Amino acid sequence: MKRIQLFMIIFFICLSIPLGYFVIRTQQSLAQEERAELRYFGDTLFYEMEKELSDLVLREEGRIIEEYTAASKLSALPEEPYILGYFQNNPDGSFQTPLASGAMMLSDAKQQENKNEAVSNEAISGVVRQLEEANRVFNTRRANVAEPPQNSRPELLPPEKVLPEKGAIEKEDSLSLAGRYLDLSRSKAKKEYLGQEKKRVENITADQAINLSKQAVAPAASKPAESRMADAETVSGESAGQATSFSADSEADKYARLEAPQEQSAPAPAVSEENIKELIAGKDLDASTFRAEVDPLQSVFVSDEKIVFYRRIVIGGQVYRQGFVLLIQPFLDHLSASHFISQPMSKFATLNLSVRDNGRQRTIIETGALANNPKFSLIHNFPRPFSFLSARLACDNIPRSPGRQTLNIMMTIMALVILMGLFAIYRSVYAIVGESFRRSQFVSAVTHELKTPLTNIRMYIEMLEQGIASSPEREQDYFRILGSESSRLSRLINNVLEYSKLEKKNRRMELAEGNFDDVVAEVRSIMQEKLRQEGFVLHVENPGNLSFMYDREAMVQVLINLIENSMKFGKNNAEKKITLHLEPEGGQVKISLSDTGPGIPKHALKKVFDDFFRVDNELTRTTGGTGIGLALVSKFVKVMGGRVVARNNDGLGCTISIFLPVENS
Numbered sequence: 001m002k003r004i005q006l007f008m009i010i011f012f013i014c015l016s017i018p019l020g021y022f023v024i025r026t027q028q029s030l031a032q033e034e035r036a037e038l039r040y041f042g043d044t045l046f047y048e049m050e051k052e053l054s055d056l057v058l059r060e061e062g063r064i065i066e067e068y069t070a071a072s073k074l075s076a077l078p079e080e081p082y083i084l085g086y087f088q089n090n091p092d093g094s095f096q097t098p099l100a101s102g103a104m105m106l107s108d109a110k111q112q113e114n115k116n117e118a119v120s121n122e123a124i125s126g127v128v129r130q131l132e133e134a135n136r137v138f139n140t141r142r143a144n145v146a147e148p149p150q151n152s153r154p155e156l157l158p159p160e161k162v163l164p165e166k167g168a169i170e171k172e173d174s175l176s177l178a179g180r181y182l183d184l185s186r187s188k189a190k191k192e193y194l195g196q197e198k199k200r201v202e203n204i205t206a207d208q209a210i211n212l213s214k215q216a217v218a219p220a221a222s223k224p225a226e227s228r229m230a231d232a233e234t235v236s237g238e239s240a241g242q243a244t245s246f247s248a249d250s251e252a253d254k255y256a257r258l259e260a261p262q263e264q265s266a267p268a269p270a271v272s273e274e275n276i277k278e279l280i281a282g283k284d285l286d287a288s289t290f291r292a293e294v295d296p297l298q299s300v301f302v303s304d305e306k307i308v309f310y311r312r313i314v315i316g317g318q319v320y321r322q323g324f325v326l327l328i329q330p331f332l333d334h335l336s337a338s339h340f341i342s343q344p345m346s347k348f349a350t351l352n353l354s355v356r357d358n359g360r361q362r363t364i365i366e367t368g369a370l371a372n373n374p375k376f377s378l379i380h381n382f383p384r385p386f387s388f389l390s391a392r393l394a395c396d397n398i399p400r401s402p403g404r405q406t407l408n409i410m411m412t413i414m415a416l417v418i419l420m421g422l423f424a425i426y427r428s429v430y431a432i433v434g435e436s437f438r439r440s441q442f443v444s445a446v447t448h449e450l451k452t453p454l455t456n457i458r459m460y461i462e463m464l465e466q467g468i469a470s471s472p473e474r475e476q477d478y479f480r481i482l483g484s485e486s487s488r489l490s491r492l493i494n495n496v497l498e499y500s501k502l503e504k505k506n507r508r509m510e511l512a513e514g515n516f517d518d519v520v521a522e523v524r525s526i527m528q529e530k531l532r533q534e535g536f537v538l539h540v541e542n543p544g545n546l547s548f549m550y551d552r553e554a555m556v557q558v559l560i561n562l563i564e565n566s567m568k569f570g571k572n573n574a575e576k577k578i579t580l581h582l583e584p585e586g587g588q589v590k591i592s593l594s595d596t597g598p599g600i601p602k603h604a605l606k607k608v609f610d611d612f613f614r615v616d617n618e619l620t621r622t623t624g625g626t627g628i629g630l631a632l633v634s635k636f637v638k639v640m641g642g643r644v645v646a647r648n649n650d651g652l653g654c655t656i657s658i659f660l661p662v663e664n665s
Contacts, residue, residue: 004426004429004433005426008422008425008426011422012418012422015418019414019418023407023411026407027404027407030401030403030404030407031398033401033403034398034399034400034401034404035376035398037399037401038349038376038378038395038398038399039376039378041345042345042349042378042380042393043378043380045339045340045343045345045351045393046378046380046391046393048339049335049339049382049391050194050380050382050383052335052338052339053194053382053386054194054195057194057195057297057385058194058195060195060297060309060311060323060324061195061196061294061296061297061311063322065202065204065208065292065294065313065322066208067086067098068086068087068088068096068097068098068322069088069096069098070098071098072098074086074098074099075098075099077099077123077124077127078324080334081327081330081334082326082327082330082331082333082334083324083325083326083327084127084130084131084134084306084324084325084326084327085097085099085127085128085130085131085324085325086098086099086322086323086324087131087134087135087322087323087324087325088320088321088322089135089138089139089142089310089320089321089322089323090320091318091319091320093135093139095131095132095135097128097131099124099127099128099131130325131325134302134303134306134308134325137302137303138300138302138308138310138321141300141301141302142300142321192383192384193296193383193384193385194382194383194384194385194386195296195297195385196296197296198296199293199294199295199296200293200294201291201292201293201294202291202292202294203289203290203291203292204289204290204291204292204315205289205290208290290315290316292313292314292315293312293313293314293315294311294312294313295311295312295313295314296311296384296385297309297310297311297323297385298310298311298312298384298385299326299384299385299386299387299388301357301358301388302325304328304357304362305327305328305329306325306326306327306328307325307326307328307388308323308324308325308326309323309324309325309326309385310322310323311323328355328364329364332353332355332364332365333365335353335365336351336353336365336367340367340368341367341368345368345393346367346368346369347368347369348369348395348396348397348399349368349369349371349376349393349394349395350366350367350368350369350370350371350374350393350394350395351365351366351367351368351391351392351393352365352366352391352392352393352394353365353366353389353390353391354389354390354391354392355388355389355390356388356390357388361390369395369396371394371395371396372396373396374394374395374396375395375396375397375398376393376394376395376398377392377393377394378392378393378394379391379392380392380393435611435612439612446492446496450489450492450493453485453486453488453489453492454489456481456485457482457485457486457489460478460481460482460485461482463478464478480529483529484529484530484533487526488530491557491560491564494557495557495561495628495629495632496628498557498632498636499628499631499632499635502632502635502636502639507639509551509554509639509640510551510552510553511549511550511551511640512549512550512551512552513547513548513549514547514548514550514552515542515544515545515546515547516542516546516548516550516555516582516591517542517544518552519550519552519555519556519559520540520542520559520580522552522556523556523559523560523563524538524540526556526560527560527563527564530564530567531563531567534567534571534576535576536566536567536570536576536577536578537576537577537578538563538578538580539577539578539579539580540579540580540581541579541580541581541582542580542581542582543582543583546582546583546584546589547662548589548660548661548662548663549640549660549661549662549663550640550660551636551640554636554639554640555636557632557636558632558633558636558637558658559580559593561629561630561632561633562593562630562633562656563578563593564629565629565630566578566593566595566597566653569597569598570595570596570597570598570653573596573597573598573652575596575652576596577595577596578593578594578595579592579593579594579595580592580593581593581594584662585659587661587662588642588659588660588661588662589659589660589661589662590657590658590659591657591658591659591660592655592656592657592658593655593656594649594653594654594655595653595654596651596652596653597652597653597654598652598653599648599649599652599653599654600615600646600648600654601615602648605646605647605648606646608630608646609630609631609633609634609644609646610631611628611631612628612631613630613631630656633656633658637658637660640660641660641661642658642659642660642661643658643659644656644657644658644659645657645659
């Protein structure tokens with residue numbers, strides 16, 4: 001049995017190792033799938049944000065040049081709460097705004113329209129003052145802003161903090177399920193710019209050039225000298241030559257001085273209306289046009305709360321800058337409210353929006369579920385001109401995949417099935433080994449039981465042969481003993497034969513209707529001498545009016561086995577009484593045999609009818625028996641369609657009850 005237990009343990013270990021590996025790998029795959037799914041929706045979130053930024057850039061880059069200096073859609077306060085207003089920065093550092101009327105104010109029609117919209121001049125004046133202040137700071141910083149090289153890639157912002165080792169950061173080249181099916185090398189290439197990536201050239205008329213040069217503020221001379229010096233800029237050399245041209249070769253010759261302006265150490269005056277008129281005076285300009293070079297949109301910080309987005313426009317060697325002032329906090333609030341707060345993702349993830357100015361990174365917005373120890377973090381850096389902006393999505397607990405619950409249920413069921421199977425195998429093997437052991441004991445017991453009566457028979461025969469019996473009465477006693485031992489031997493052999501037939505299921509029952517008196521009489525006749533020798537009294541309670549179906553020979557053997565069992569274990573008791581009682585019970589007849597013996601241990605009441613079973617105690621070890629007596633009783637009764645139960649009496653002894661049907665089919 002120990003060897004079998006060892007084999008089962010080895011089998012369990014060999015089965016558990018691959019199953020455990022399978023479970024671990026499946027859990028890892030599900031975790032990867034969960035991260036990939038969260039990454040996909042995080043990328044989708046950032047894509048929607050980037051799309052809105054791209055739409056904003058394309059809208060601003062698509063504006064015509066005159067919108068910033070004449071009455072236009074930009075003459076009203078912006079609808080977006082995050083845009084302060086629009087303005088134009090002239091080559092000499094002065095600025096114009098479409099919000100102005102006359103030089104700085106709205107046109108009468110536009111002013112009336114804004115009045116109808118309840119927009120006061122005071123509010124517009126306040127915005128103009130803020131724009132003027134932004135223009136002043138812009139003049140001090142614009143010269144330090146490097147022009148974006150063509151096809152340049154924005155610098156990626158590092159994450160704010162290093163996540164713990166168990167919280168893996170999702171990077172661009174992290175494991176992706178999509179990579180198994182698609183070549184994402186091209187689509188993974190990060191977009192470098194949200195709008196136009198290269199400079200574009202537009203053809204403008206002379207009137208448009210004149211409108212662009214109209215000054216709306218005091219000339220540069222009225223400004224402080226330090227501002228004028230910082231604001232001065234001109235396009236020289238090849239850049240200027242590429243920036244300005246005419247629609248015809250002859251006109252290019254006429255306006256050669258616009259193509260090659262001289263480098264200036266002093267502030268460059270704006271190309272005013274008079275300048276343009278001087279350029280075209282006395283010339284044939286019926287079809288003349290100017291070419292204006294328009295750069296992509298750029299951004300520069302003018303304060304911690306404001307950013308200027310502008311585009312460079314080069315006309316006649318002079319650089320104009322047109323753009324708007326973006327309010328950082330309202331803008332990030334808008335992005336968060338529009339794309340994240342209302343999403344289910346905000347219930348388990350946090351969105352961090354931060355800006356970076358001159359190497360200093362500041363977190364402006366942090367919303368959603370708090371992530372103290374994130375297991376997932378996805379960082380997105382937006383392309384130019386929003387390269388100062390980065391977004392980070394993080395969460396402590398990644399939403400569970402539905403497949404994980406299915407896997408857990410299936411693995412639990414599989415584990416239970418394996419354990420139950422191993423337990424069933426163990427119990428079966430244990431039962432087989434136990435039965436094998438009992439069979440070996442049965443063989444030994446049968447050998448002993450056969451040897452005992454044979455020895456007695458041989459001894460008494462030898463005594464009779466030697467004339468040891470001194471009287472005829474003594475001889476008769478010897479003969480009765482020989483008959484008893486012969487009957488005992490015959491019953492033992494008959495039990496073994498009947499058991500073998502019942503095991504092979506070829507024992508046929510000859511059922512006949514009777515009142516059980518014939519069985520009782522035959523049992524008395526067979527067991528009378530044995531009962532007398534052992535000092536037992538058999539008391540029978542049979543009403544005599546019961547009629548039911550039974551096999552007489554089988555019932556005789558059943559009662560003899562029960563009586564012998566009671567005599568064998570109760571021979572040392574002071575009271576030696578056996579009671580046989582018959583009574584009807586429902587549609588059955590109950591045959592009960594009670595004794596006054598030691599009874600049966602409670603744990604063995606159901607096992608006493610098992611094959612070769614004997615209670616393991618001192619009494620059974622000192623008492624002979626084969627272990628098939630009660631098993632044979634149970635088999636006989638079951639074949640006749642009945643059942644047998646054992647119970648201990650309230651006092652001494654136990655009762656074996658047999659239930660047989662009145663009518664048996």
